[in-house]
Amino acid sequence: MAIKTCLTHLMLLLIIWKESLTCNGLTVDPPENLTVLDPGHLGHLQISWSPPGSLINMTNCSIVYHLEYFNTYRNSWSMTRMNVRSYTAQFDLMKDIKVRVYTILDGPCTNNTMIQSRSYAELIQKPPSTGVMDTEVQNFTCVYHNKEHVECMWRRNPNTPAISKQNLYFWHKKLDQAVECPKYMVSGGVRRGCNFTGTSLPEFANIIFCVNGSSPEGPLKQTFVSLQIQNLMKPATTKKLHLQTCPDKKLQLQWERPNGKIPGHCLEWEVEHNQEGPDGKISKTQSVTRETNFNFTLPSAHNSERNCFRVRSKLHKYCADKSFWSDWSRPTCDPEKEEMAPEPQWSVVPVYIYIAAAIIAVLVLSLCVGAALQVKKSRQEKKPDSLLTTLFTRNLTLTAAEA
Secondary structure: HHHHHHHHHHHHHHHHHHHHHHHOOOOOOEHHHHEEEOHHHOOOOEEEEEOOHOOOOOOEEEEEEEEEEOOOOEEEEEEEEOOOOEEEEEOOOOOEEEEEEEEEEEEEHHOOOOOOOOEEEEEEEOOOOEEEHHHHHHHHEEEEEOOOEEEEEEEEOOOOOOOOEEOOOOOOOOOOEEEEOOEEEOOOOOOOOEEEOOOOOOOOOOOEEEEEEOOEEEEEOOEEEEEHHOOOEEEOOOOOEEEEEOOOOOOOEOOOOOOOOOOOOHHEEEEEEEEEOOOOOEEEEEEEOOOOOOOEOOOOOOOOEEEEEEEEEEEEOOOOOOOOOOOOOOOEEEEEOOOOOOOOOOOOOHHHHHHHHHHHHHHHHHHHHHHHHHHHHHHHHHHHHHHHHHHHHHHHHHHHHHO
16 A cells, blocks of 8 residues: 555656646745644644735636645555645644645646646644653454444553543544543443444544543543444354254254344354364364355264354455454354253252251250259259248247147
8 A cells, every 4th residue: 555655656746747847947836824723523634725925816827736644544645636725634643744735837827737836835743742651542442343333442551640530532524523432331440441332423434533531640642543433343143053964964054144234245254163073182173154145064974073163253345344253153063962960969058048047956955955954043942942931830830839
């Protein structure tokens, strides 16, 4: 891509040089008042300029402008020609903004020969130096799950201060201004991502994401990413697999595409085949198929071997520039292993019941023993009292008889 851009640039320069040789010494001044305006669209900047003052009174010539700007996402120069004096382009605001504009004159005043200015108007804008060094997020990734909702995740930079708060903003051409994440994904009290469920994000359009933040030490370094969500798609996991043995001893695997909005003709499949021999050794093979009838046939199978299959899918290059593989399906095998009945084990709940019953029994026994000892003690205390009562009664009887 870079070589192609360089060759295009070189061809344009050669054309311009050839055209300039035929202009009989006539020169053209470059544009004036070149400016870059940030309307708050996360790096989607508006470039504008004015025509050179020497051409204001020229009415019998047409003026065209040749614009060059350094595409910070592709890391190469982009160029275009237009007869208007403004243009919008996307830049990474954490990198240098470089813009050049030439004036091209054509018409009766140049004998219908295109003449380009030898010099150009140039603007180089440095990124802001604000932000704590080495605090930008890492591994920013977005996934478009089964054409239903988008999740963007990032990893916190190890140099980020402990007490800090990170924010995500996004913008695309259907929005007037940048919008904050509708629902943050939090882990351990820290924002780790954003869930866009219920939020409409357009396909085949550049969406600009910005992750910034604040901390007691100052603002965190910003991270800008430009993505198109149709290239971030991850199909759902395949749920239903069917494995059968054909009359010719071949194994045929069939599966159903997962539910969702992804067309079946856009999916390519990877089949993983694990074969276990009678000696216990396992061999693994993987193959990719673009068949739309969702089946795979193993040429031959031996009764002494156990064959297991699982599948996953992704969008092929005719529907998206790139995509993510889905998760693997659960494996299906032939023959299936027989389920061994689990050995009886003590259940956790009955053990607790037995322990509780034992504790209650000990408490009841202790209470019974205590009560028995108490009764015995009270009886021992009552016996002397009965003896004294008997002697006292006899003494009163004898005294009364004597009297």
